[in-house]
Every structure is written in C-alpha cells, then in structure tokens.
Amino acid sequence: MSENRTEISELGEFGLIDRLSQNVSLHNPSTLKGIGDDAAVIDAGDHAKVVTTDLLLEGVHFDLSYAPLPHVGFKAVAVNVSDVAAMNAIPKQITVSIALSNRFSVEAVDALYQGINAACEHYGVDLIGGDTTASRGGLVISVTAIGEAQKDQLSYRSGAKVNDILCVTGDLGSALIGLQILEREKQVFLANPDMKPDLEKYGVVTGRQLKPDARMDIIHEFREMGVVPTSMMDVSDGLASEIFHICKASGVGATIYEDKLPIDKQTFDTAVELNLDPVTCVLNGGEDYELLFTIDQKDFAKLEKHPDIHFIGHITKAEEGKFLVTKSGTAVQLKAQGWKHF
Amino acid sequence: MSENRTEISELGEFGLIDRLSQNVSLHNPSTLKGIGDDAAVIDAGDHAKVVTTDLLLEGVHFDLSYAPLPHVGFKAVAVNVSDVAAMNAIPKQITVSIALSNRFSVEAVDALYQGINAACEHYGVDLIGGDTTASRGGLVISVTAIGEAQKDQLSYRSGAKVNDILCVTGDLGSALIGLQILEREKQVFLANPDMKPDLEKYGVVTGRQLKPDARMDIIHEFREMGVVPTSMMDVSDGLASEIFHICKASGVGATIYEDKLPIDKQTFDTAVELNLDPVTCVLNGGEDYELLFTIDQKDFAKLEKHPDIHFIGHITKAEEGKFLVTKSGTAVQLKAQGWKHF
Known part of the structure; x- marks a missing residue:
C-alpha cells in the first residue's frame, strides 16, 4: 500500500501505540487524561469518569474449542472492569459490541450474553449499549467500560x-x-x-x-x-x-x-x-x-x-x-x- | 452448540438487539438512558454524557479495494459523531480500537490514523484511548464516542x-x-x-x-x-x-x-x-x-x-x-x- 513497508512486528504492540499516540493532541478541557494509563479520565464536574476499552477476537484472545461462551462473555467484561479498578475507580456502565458469523446461532449468542449479564450483575455495572453486526470470520467482542471516582481518589x-x-x-x-x-x-x-x-x-x-x-x-x-x-x-x-x-x-x-x-x-x-x-x-x-x-x-x-x-x-x-x-x-x-x- | 438452533437471520439485527436487551436491568442511578436510542446517557452532575459505539469490519462495512484507508478512518469516527449529534450533544472524546492482520504494514496503519486524526480535528474530539491487537482475518475497527449536553438539551x-x-x-x-x-x-x-x-x-x-x-x-x-x-x-x-x-x-x-x-x-x-x-x-x-x-x-x-x-x-x-x-x-x-x- 506504500513504497516503504514496515512490518508491525518490527514495532510490537507498545511501539505501535507509541507511534499512533505521537500525533494525538488533546483540545477539550474535559479530557483530564488521554492515552497512556489503564483508562482515560474525563471531567464530570464534581467527579471524574474513567473510560477503557478492549477488543477481543476469536483465535487471538480466546479459543472456543475449550472456552465456553458464557466464560468468554464474563471475561470480556472482567478485563475491562479490571482496567477501571486499576484507576481506583468504580465501574458503572459498559457497552458491548459483537460481530458474528453465521456459524453462531441465537442460542450461542444467548450463552455469550449469559456470561456478560452475570459479569454485569457481579460487578454492579449497567449494560447501556453496543453494536451487533455480521462477521466474515470469527467472533469479535468489543467492550468499553466507564467508571467513576472522586478526582483525588484516582491512581495513575x-x-x-x-x-x-x-x-x-x-x-x-x-x-x-x-x-x-x-x-x-x-x-x-x-x-x-x-x-x-x-x-x-x-x-x-x-x-x-x-x-x-x-x-x-x-x-x-x-x-x-x-x-x-x-x-x-x-x-x-x-x-x-x-x-x-x-x-x-x-x-x-x-x-x-x-x-x-x-x-x-x-x-x-x-x-x-x-x-x-x-x-x-x-x-x-x-x-x-x-x-x-x-x-x-x-x-x-x-x-x-x-x-x-x-x-x-x-x-x-x-x-x-x-x-x-x-x-x-x-x-x-x-x-x-x-x-x-x- | 445446543440442541435447538435458531439462525440469527431469523431474528434480524433489530430482533437480536431486542432479545439481548430483554435481560438487561439498570441498577446505577447515573445511568439515565440505556439501550434504545442513538446513544446511552450518563449523569455527570450538572450535565450529561452521551456514549455510543460502532464496530466496523472489513468485508462487511468497508471494502479496501475501493475505500482508501484515510477515508475508512475518517468514516469510523464520523458515524459515531453522527450518533452523538443525533442526541443533540457535542462530541468530546473517542476511543479507537483496531485489530490488524499481518497484511497491514505500519504505513497502512499510519494512513488509517491520518483519517482518524483528521476527523478528530474536524469534529473537535480528543482521541483518548483504545486497543490494538492482531487479527486472523481482516481489519476491525471499534470506536466509542462520548459527548456532552445539558440534560434539558438532549433529544431522544x-x-x-x-x-x-x-x-x-x-x-x-x-x-x-x-x-x-x-x-x-x-x-x-x-x-x-x-x-x-x-x-x-x-x-x-x-x-x-x-x-x-x-x-x-x-x-x-x-x-x-x-x-x-x-x-x-x-x-x-x-x-x-x-x-x-x-x-x-x-x-x-x-x-x-x-x-x-x-x-x-x-x-x-x-x-x-x-x-x-x-x-x-x-x-x-x-x-x-x-x-x-x-x-x-x-x-x-x-x-x-x-x-x-x-x-x-x-x-x-x-x-x-x-x-x-x-x-x-x-x-x-x-x-x-x-x-x-x-
């Protein structure tokens, strides 16, 4: 796609993130912390919201030959809640987006959401939105978690x-x-x-x-x-x-x-x-x-x-x-x- | 994966969303609006935050044989900003997660982010986080946008x-x-x-x-x-x-x-x-x-x-x-x- 071709493996994940972060400039006063911690931090008047997101792909992050779908759903929420915890904040809301191939039945999606809903219950978070779409490949799950803390309680x-x-x-x-x-x-x-x-x-x-x-x-x-x-x-x-x-x-x-x-x-x-x-x-x-x-x-x-x-x-x-x-x-x-x- | 197999196509996207929403209950008082509008709404004291997310897959939502990567990046942001606009809110922050196969070079990722950064500039939003990971298939982009409005300015x-x-x-x-x-x-x-x-x-x-x-x-x-x-x-x-x-x-x-x-x-x-x-x-x-x-x-x-x-x-x-x-x-x-x- 270009005359020079640099493989992503030459940079590694952290190198790639560093490169992509270079051109980012923050303009809004409500952005208290951008890229570079377990979660970003946004001003919410008397408190702060923290925001974190993870993208999980079948065959990369989980293997359905041994990971039961309810566990995959639970883990997708838990890993985001863990990032909220790492800011010393309390998780409150999540969005969950999924991409599904026609290999997945409605019953399989139910099993996945059984785990997602159990995790929401366990951590006291509300599932407030998401996106569902078709996938040509395997299952894709994207979760964004939002938490709250007093500004002086945050741990960076x-x-x-x-x-x-x-x-x-x-x-x-x-x-x-x-x-x-x-x-x-x-x-x-x-x-x-x-x-x-x-x-x-x-x-x-x-x-x-x-x-x-x-x-x-x-x-x-x-x-x-x-x-x-x-x-x-x-x-x-x-x-x-x-x-x-x-x-x-x-x-x-x-x-x-x-x-x-x-x-x-x-x-x-x-x-x-x-x-x-x-x-x-x-x-x-x-x-x-x-x-x-x-x-x-x-x-x-x-x-x-x-x-x-x-x-x-x-x-x-x-x-x-x-x-x-x-x-x-x-x-x-x-x-x-x-x-x-x- | 179960004795009864119902195809997702029998429900359609909106039918699936309705089914998945059935078991959702909201517990946190800061959740003002969950699933069911262009964006969710969260209490932020004197104002409200709106949150929306979209998951975009190569081969489903875009075709790189005619869509240039900077345009794909711009559009991934724009469609989320559009959902914030639809709440009569002003977008402030986005997170962008991407999954990449080894078909993509660092230069290709740069081209994608050229569009993402141009869109951030155009709409005045801050890129505050995301996730980067490997993909066995094509390019996957997940964007979450967060906006702000006075509570009485929101349009549902x-x-x-x-x-x-x-x-x-x-x-x-x-x-x-x-x-x-x-x-x-x-x-x-x-x-x-x-x-x-x-x-x-x-x-x-x-x-x-x-x-x-x-x-x-x-x-x-x-x-x-x-x-x-x-x-x-x-x-x-x-x-x-x-x-x-x-x-x-x-x-x-x-x-x-x-x-x-x-x-x-x-x-x-x-x-x-x-x-x-x-x-x-x-x-x-x-x-x-x-x-x-x-x-x-x-x-x-x-x-x-x-x-x-x-x-x-x-x-x-x-x-x-x-x-x-x-x-x-x-x-x-x-x-x-x-x-x-x-």
Missing part, C-alpha cells in the same frame, strides 16, 4: 515515589499455566478425539485463564480503609512488564524480592510438571488481572494484615534501575518480556 | 408529539447510490483489470459513501437558535426505518410527502441510470448520516429559511399509521425495509 501509573512499597494482590502466573494446560489438552484431543481431557486436577489454573475475576473487592476495601495507592495498574501483560510501565510513567526504579512473589501451589506444581520455571511464569505470565500498586509507607499499617495483598518490593530512584533480588541474595536486572499478540 | 427518539413537524437535513439516498457505483466499477475492474474505473462523474455519490460527514454544523446552529428538537436520530439505516423507530419510541404516527423528500441531482440521475427508483433510494438507502428530527410548531419560524433543512411531513396519532403521500396525492403505507447486514 505516574504517581509512584521513591520509598513507596510495591504491592500485588492474589497470586501470579496461574492464567499462563492454565493456558498451557488447555492448549496441551487441546492437542491431545485433536490427536485422539476419543481421549477425554484430564482437567480436573488443573481446576485453579484453568479457571484463572477462562474466567478471571477483576479485583473490585480490593478497590472497595481501599475505600473503606481510606487508602489511595500512589500508583496502580492491573497485571494483564505480566508483572515485570507492568513494573516497567509504572517505573517509566513515574520516573523511578524498583527492587522486588523473589521470596515475596506470590504463587499458588497448583500453579507452582503445574509449572514444574510443564518444565517451566515458576518464577518466570510469575514475572512474565499475562492475564492474571491482579492489581499491582504502590503505597506510601504511612499506609503500610492499614494493609499489613491483609491476607491477599503481598509486599513484593519498593520504589527506588530511576538511576538505581529495576532489579529482582533472588532467594540467594543476588540482584538481577528485571526484563519485561510480557506477552505479545503480534 | 421518544419525544415526538402529535403535530410536530418532521424535518430532515441535507439529501438522502446518495450513499446507497455511491455504493452501487463503487460495486459496479469493482466488478468491471475484476473482469478487466486494464480498464480504468470511470468515477469522475459520480464524485458526489461516491464521496457520500466513502467519506460521510456527521451534521455537527446543524447541532451547533440549534444551539445558536435556541432550538431543541422534540425527537431526533441519524439516518443510518434508511429514512423509512428511522421514521418507524421514532414513531415506535414516541408512540405516534407520521405522514410524509414525496414531493418534500430531498434528493441530489446526481443521485437522482445515477439512480435512473442504474434502473433504481429514486424515491425508494431516498426512503431505504442507508448510511446517509443526515439528521431526522421533529420540532414543535413554535420553532418552525426559526428554521423555515434554513437552506439545508427540509420539512418532509408531520407527526400524527399512532392509530393514523405511517404514510407517504405520493406526488399524485395517494397515501401509501410506509414500509421500513432498511439495510441489513445479517
């Missing part, structure tokens, strides 16, 4: 300060391990359709992949405890990649400790079974939808006893770099490998 | 009253005729690639198809003249179909007059050349992105002299039905054929 990626404590919720790496198991069982099934997939012992990891839950519970607890994280984002591309984002946006460095990284027992055991290094899974596994955030040290006492918040490290000066201190006490440079769709 | 589909005047901006049917010409020339080209398409004399109609302009000019004039349409929507599926929507939402009937319907001369001549009835094109052609609205009779004097607003009929009681009065004075029942993607 850019607010981390030296000596802040780096925290993460839940455990990490499970969704990646779940995906590996589902892909392995799919290959076994394709090779021998009479063989029943053996998924029972992998319930935790496959559940984390197929039906992740956005951590709105944590956001509501922040409200009750009067905690506003100095920075926050959700772990969708992998812990290391997200730490890089926060460090870049905040102009800081970070040190995290291997022995503080939270990993579920089933995830650990399954990683070993799959000959994968559990720590690599925790650092680079995507789609966990846990929250990574920093708090001022004065708030530590409020969260110290929380059973599902882990204090994995602290924020340093930018020039100190980004390091992982291993169990043996060696500091190794963090690498953001992330998860690439392109 | 449901506000038309008996004796209101039915108005339409610009002219109708041109985008449909443009599509017919583009498809004809594509077939000629496919049959004989040495033949150059002869598009010069069809500039108006092909332009209306490839690069429609949302009628924000009219919305700004409404503000200046102090006019708030009693009901409004944009003409995306065809005039007759939109009149049915307003009549259904408002619980009224309508009578329109053939000799009042606006049609461009090139559109008329080209329709005749293509053996299509020009009035049918005006009534059922889609994608015009003009505004259909009703005004109280007291506002007629303010708009009477407007060169681009046409008074095509009036609102009647529901039991009087929906009629077109032909040039010969015969009243025929309106049919909403619309434009179907499924």
Whole structure:
C-alpha cells in the first residue's frame, strides 16, 4: 500500500501505540487524561469518569474449542472492569459490541450474553449499549467500560515515589499455566478425539485463564480503609512488564524480592510438571488481572494484615534501575518480556 | 452448540438487539438512558454524557479495494459523531480500537490514523484511548464516542408529539447510490483489470459513501437558535426505518410527502441510470448520516429559511399509521425495509 513497508512486528504492540499516540493532541478541557494509563479520565464536574476499552477476537484472545461462551462473555467484561479498578475507580456502565458469523446461532449468542449479564450483575455495572453486526470470520467482542471516582481518589501509573512499597494482590502466573494446560489438552484431543481431557486436577489454573475475576473487592476495601495507592495498574501483560510501565510513567526504579512473589501451589506444581520455571511464569505470565500498586509507607499499617495483598518490593530512584533480588541474595536486572499478540 | 438452533437471520439485527436487551436491568442511578436510542446517557452532575459505539469490519462495512484507508478512518469516527449529534450533544472524546492482520504494514496503519486524526480535528474530539491487537482475518475497527449536553438539551427518539413537524437535513439516498457505483466499477475492474474505473462523474455519490460527514454544523446552529428538537436520530439505516423507530419510541404516527423528500441531482440521475427508483433510494438507502428530527410548531419560524433543512411531513396519532403521500396525492403505507447486514 506504500513504497516503504514496515512490518508491525518490527514495532510490537507498545511501539505501535507509541507511534499512533505521537500525533494525538488533546483540545477539550474535559479530557483530564488521554492515552497512556489503564483508562482515560474525563471531567464530570464534581467527579471524574474513567473510560477503557478492549477488543477481543476469536483465535487471538480466546479459543472456543475449550472456552465456553458464557466464560468468554464474563471475561470480556472482567478485563475491562479490571482496567477501571486499576484507576481506583468504580465501574458503572459498559457497552458491548459483537460481530458474528453465521456459524453462531441465537442460542450461542444467548450463552455469550449469559456470561456478560452475570459479569454485569457481579460487578454492579449497567449494560447501556453496543453494536451487533455480521462477521466474515470469527467472533469479535468489543467492550468499553466507564467508571467513576472522586478526582483525588484516582491512581495513575505516574504517581509512584521513591520509598513507596510495591504491592500485588492474589497470586501470579496461574492464567499462563492454565493456558498451557488447555492448549496441551487441546492437542491431545485433536490427536485422539476419543481421549477425554484430564482437567480436573488443573481446576485453579484453568479457571484463572477462562474466567478471571477483576479485583473490585480490593478497590472497595481501599475505600473503606481510606487508602489511595500512589500508583496502580492491573497485571494483564505480566508483572515485570507492568513494573516497567509504572517505573517509566513515574520516573523511578524498583527492587522486588523473589521470596515475596506470590504463587499458588497448583500453579507452582503445574509449572514444574510443564518444565517451566515458576518464577518466570510469575514475572512474565499475562492475564492474571491482579492489581499491582504502590503505597506510601504511612499506609503500610492499614494493609499489613491483609491476607491477599503481598509486599513484593519498593520504589527506588530511576538511576538505581529495576532489579529482582533472588532467594540467594543476588540482584538481577528485571526484563519485561510480557506477552505479545503480534 | 445446543440442541435447538435458531439462525440469527431469523431474528434480524433489530430482533437480536431486542432479545439481548430483554435481560438487561439498570441498577446505577447515573445511568439515565440505556439501550434504545442513538446513544446511552450518563449523569455527570450538572450535565450529561452521551456514549455510543460502532464496530466496523472489513468485508462487511468497508471494502479496501475501493475505500482508501484515510477515508475508512475518517468514516469510523464520523458515524459515531453522527450518533452523538443525533442526541443533540457535542462530541468530546473517542476511543479507537483496531485489530490488524499481518497484511497491514505500519504505513497502512499510519494512513488509517491520518483519517482518524483528521476527523478528530474536524469534529473537535480528543482521541483518548483504545486497543490494538492482531487479527486472523481482516481489519476491525471499534470506536466509542462520548459527548456532552445539558440534560434539558438532549433529544431522544421518544419525544415526538402529535403535530410536530418532521424535518430532515441535507439529501438522502446518495450513499446507497455511491455504493452501487463503487460495486459496479469493482466488478468491471475484476473482469478487466486494464480498464480504468470511470468515477469522475459520480464524485458526489461516491464521496457520500466513502467519506460521510456527521451534521455537527446543524447541532451547533440549534444551539445558536435556541432550538431543541422534540425527537431526533441519524439516518443510518434508511429514512423509512428511522421514521418507524421514532414513531415506535414516541408512540405516534407520521405522514410524509414525496414531493418534500430531498434528493441530489446526481443521485437522482445515477439512480435512473442504474434502473433504481429514486424515491425508494431516498426512503431505504442507508448510511446517509443526515439528521431526522421533529420540532414543535413554535420553532418552525426559526428554521423555515434554513437552506439545508427540509420539512418532509408531520407527526400524527399512532392509530393514523405511517404514510407517504405520493406526488399524485395517494397515501401509501410506509414500509421500513432498511439495510441489513445479517
């Protein structure tokens, strides 16, 4: 289409986003934050609205050979709610657009919306609109979520300060391990359709992949405890990649400790079974939808006893770099490998 | 995927939307209007936000063999701005998500965003976010637009009253005729690639198809003249179909007059050349992105002299039905054929 042809893979997803963002200029005073955080922020008088959107394609983001349609619908909502949570905001409305090929029956669409409606109920959001259209290929789902927060309650990626404590919720790496198991069982099934997939012992990891839950519970607890994280984002591309984002946006460095990284027992055991290094899974596994955030040290006492918040490290000066201190006490440079769709 | 299989084509797009809307319940007080208008409406304290979204797929909504990428980008924004206009609101922010196969180079993405950025400039909207991902099929574009209005300035589909005047901006049917010409020339080209398409004399109609302009000019004039349409929507599926929507939402009937319907001369001549009835094109052609609205009779004097607003009929009681009065004075029942993607 042009004499010079540059492949998108040469830039990668983040490179492409950087390139497309270059020419964007903001003109409206109601735009408080544009591209560059988990959600954009819009002025709404006495409060702020946050807006985030995700585009999910069959064959790229989900595989209907093992992902049940209600789970796909639930996840499409949950991943957007997770971005709203990452701003320390409360989700209120979503729009859902779908493109369908004639492979899909009305009953299949009902199954998809069963999951979408269950997620709306679970997170207390209203489905307010969308678009339905034909597709020549597979199922396409586009969700936009809108949330609310007081302006001084918002947590941006850019607010981390030296000596802040780096925290993460839940455990990490499970969704990646779940995906590996589902892909392995799919290959076994394709090779021998009479063989029943053996998924029972992998319930935790496959559940984390197929039906992740956005951590709105944590956001509501922040409200009750009067905690506003100095920075926050959700772990969708992998812990290391997200730490890089926060460090870049905040102009800081970070040190995290291997022995503080939270990993579920089933995830650990399954990683070993799959000959994968559990720590690599925790650092680079995507789609966990846990929250990574920093708090001022004065708030530590409020969260110290929380059973599902882990204090994995602290924020340093930018020039100190980004390091992982291993169990043996060696500091190794963090690498953001992330998860690439392109 | 189920024992009973109902084809989506049995329901049609509007039937599917009705079915999916049935199970939706709204819980948040900030949701002022959900599914069922050109845009949803959200409370923002002293004003309201409107939210609308469209999902556009290559091969369904646009054909890159004749639609230049900058035009596709411009149109993707314009069709959403048109929905904001249809609420009598001013667009302020958009998000744009794209899915790309490896057929697309970085230069192609630049060309697409050239159009998106031009549209943002033209309509004064800020590009605040989105998502980029890989696609196994063609190009997918999902746009969400957010606009603002004072709550008493909003025009819903449901506000038309008996004796209101039915108005339409610009002219109708041109985008449909443009599509017919583009498809004809594509077939000629496919049959004989040495033949150059002869598009010069069809500039108006092909332009209306490839690069429609949302009628924000009219919305700004409404503000200046102090006019708030009693009901409004944009003409995306065809005039007759939109009149049915307003009549259904408002619980009224309508009578329109053939000799009042606006049609461009090139559109008329080209329709005749293509053996299509020009009035049918005006009534059922889609994608015009003009505004259909009703005004109280007291506002007629303010708009009477407007060169681009046409008074095509009036609102009647529901039991009087929906009629077109032909040039010969015969009243025929309106049919909403619309434009179907499924």
